[in-house]
Amino acid sequence: MRRLYPEAPRISGAHAWAFLPLIVSGRPVGCCILSYDHPHRFPAEERAVMTSLAGLIAQALDRARLYDTKHELARGLQQALLPRTLPEVAGLAVAARYMPATRGMDIGGDFYDLIRLGDTAAAAVIGDVQGHNVAAAALMGQVRTAVRARTTLEAPPDRVLAETNRLLADFGPDLFTSCLYARLDFTRRTMTLASAGHPPPLLRLPGGDTRPVVVPPGPLLGIVPDAVFPVTEIALVPGMILAFYTDGLIERPGADLDDCITDLARHLARADARNLDLLIDDLVNEAGTTGQRADDVALLLLQHRPG
Structure with a gap:
């Protein structure tokens, strides 16, 4: 250090240093430097303690860097899916x-x-794979891809979910998956829905009347290979808003799930619906999910605005 930075002792005011190489599996990951305000001798016992300390710091630093790498990889996977x-x-x-x-x-x-x-229809999908880890994100990607692959202009929601369910049953996943699929037909002005154990969407009519859409749920995906998913049909009304969400938006410790859905519907009925982006911010803030969250949250809003 004196050779590379001859002014360092005077500037720092230190009179002794300990340089501890941080080595993990024979490779250096850094260097820990301790400085002293007064001259200091390093007896053998203190050198042994410092050597042990350097080993612990090196392992902690290496684990932290590995965690950061895994975290960035996981976030990249999530964003890609x-x-x-x-x-x-x-x-x-x-x-x-x-x-x-x-x-x-x-x-x-x-x-x-x-x-x-095409120009006459669209499909909206929302789902929830159990867990908050790489395995959950990977299975989520498989489910989303399977649903997309089976979505066609002619495919009704129950068939899309049934075929996706059979595929997941072959995979034998260890995680549960809920899914809600809606097909909007702008020519017939109808929307058909099917659910695999997912919370019901909310419907807000132009007058403000808001209620959950009654969608009889089938079983979660990947459990019963030959499961049947009942279909519900409602009319597409100009100005109507549909809110698709996952349970992370509504679940509260100790609260009944139906009461949580009712509370969300009540707030949706009162909220300003002129801008969907502001509306979605309002719903998220009202649910209290902007801070610490024990579960992830997905929310999709659709408003029918015929030309």
């Missing part, structure tokens, strides 16, 4: 939000999607 942008669909205004759980690696299995089916 979720849609970067949603397609423009004539007659439909859209807003979406995904927020990972703040515990763990900031990734999870919640997902949403909007699929354009």
Whole structure:
């Protein structure tokens, strides 16, 4: 140090230094430097303690860097699996939000999607894979890809979920997956929905009346290979808003899930719906999910705006 930085002793005011190389598996990962205000001798016992300390610091530093690498990899995987942008669909205004759980690696299995089916139809999907880790994110990518691969202009929601379910049953996943699939037909002005154990969407009519859509749920995906998913049909009304969400938005410790859904519907009915992006911010803030989250959250808003 004196050779490279001859002014260092005078500037720092230190009179002794200990240089501890940080070595992990024979490779250097850094160097720890201790300085002293007064001249200091290093007896053998103190040198032994410092050598042990350097080994512990080196291992901690190496683990921290490995965690950062895994974290960046996981976040990159999450971002790659979720849609970067949603397609423009004539007659439909859209807003979406995904927020990972703040515990763990900031990734999870919640997902949403909007699929354009020509000029006359579209499909909206939301799902939730159990867990907040790389395995959940990977399975989420498989589910989203499977749903997309089976979505066509002619495919009804129950068939899309049934075929996706059979595929996941062959995989034998260890994680549970819920999913809600909706097909919007702008020619017939109807929307058909099917659910695999997912919370019901909320419907807000132009007058402000808001309620959950009654969608009889089938089983979660990947459990029963020949499961049947009942279909519900509702009319597409100009100005109506549909809110698709995952349970991370509504669940509260000790609270009944139906009461949580009712509270969200009540707030949606009162909220300003002129701008969907502001509306989605309002719903997230009201749910209290902007800070620490035990679960990840996905939220997809659709508003029918015929030209």
